[in-house]
Amino acid sequence: DIVMTQSPDSLAVSLGERATINCKSSQSVLYSSNNKNYLAWYQQKPGQPPKLLIYWASTRESGVPDRFSGSGSGTDFTLTISSLQAEDVAVYYCQQYYSTLSFTFGPGTKVDIK
Amino acid sequence: QVQLVQSGAEVKKPGASVKVSCKASGYTFTGYYMHWVRQAPGQGLEWMGWINPNSGGTNYAQKFQGRVTMTRDTSISTAYMELSRLRSDDTAVYYCARAPPVQVGFPFDYWGQGTLVTVSS
Numbered sequence: 001d002i003v004m005t006q007s008p009d010s011l012a013v014s015l016g017e018r019a020t021i022n023c024k025s026s027q028s029v030l031y032s033s034n035n036k037n038y039l040a041w042y043q044q045k046p047g048q049p050p051k052l053l054i055y056w057a058s059t060r061e062s063g064v065p066d067r068f069s070g071s072g073s074g075t076d077f078t079l080t081i082s083s084l085q086a087e088d089v090a091v092y093y094c095q096q097y098y099s100t101l102s103f104t105f106g107p108g109t110k111v112d113i114k
Numbered sequence: 115q116v117q118l119v120q121s122g123a124e125v126k127k128p129g130a131s132v133k134v135s136c137k138a139s140g141y142t143f144t145g146y147y148m149h150w151v152r153q154a155p156g157q158g159l160e161w162m163g164w165i166n167p168n169s170g171g172t173n174y175a176q177k178f179q180g181r182v183t184m185t186r187d188t189s190i191s192t193a194y195m196e197l198s199r200l201r202s203d204d205t206a207v208y209y210c211a212r213a214p215p216v217q218v219g220f221p222f223d224y225w226g227q228g229t230l231v232t233v234s235s
Contacts, residue, residue, distance in 0.1 A: 051225075097213075
């Protein structure tokens with residue numbers, strides 16, 4: 001199985017400041033045939049199911065604010081919240097969907113307000 | 115609009131089985147795979163497996179093989195996840211989540227509201 005790791009485990013950022021979350025996969029999730037990274041980011045608020053934010057490592061899902069952006073390729077990826085808002089307090093997960101037999105998630109990163 | 119509505123909370127004794135349902139609406143049920151993901155209290159997301167509602171084909175995470183069974187009833191657009199030989203560490207919220215066929219390669223765009231399964235003697 002592809003193992004996903006995230007860093008940091010948690011972070012606290014002042015309102016309006018930038019938050020950066022890193023995700024690393026144990027093997028490349030870049031498909032050479034279409035040059036797409038099979039990496040997604042989800043946001044989960046307490047008591048709610050996860051919400052898809054970003055897919056193909058950098059494509060925002062419809063309706064997701066543009067302060068959320070994804071970057072990276074191969075095995076190293078980043079989710080950036082450019083200007084943290086109060087409603088962004090949540091746990092963020094990365095997920096690989098490169099392997100059709102095992103869709104593994106990272107352990108999550110908790111984002112709070114400083 | 116797409117909706118996935120799951121069955122209600124369950125309390126089970128160790129060794130028992132639980133069957134959670136996920137009723138889909140707002141899209142063609144057989145056109146998308148259904149995945150199951152669980153989340154233990156205060157923990158992260160754990161993928162359990164998928165079912166192809168069109169063919170009934172399944173794929174389970176190795177950890178759950180032999181204990182999990184995913185089925186579907188296309189006549190009522192409902193997917194099911196049954197977990198047997200329950201243990202206390204199976205206590206978790208269980209989610210269903212939709213995704214295009216795995217060959218397409220796309221993550222989970224809609225999720226059910228979750229079903230809490232509590233395993234306790």
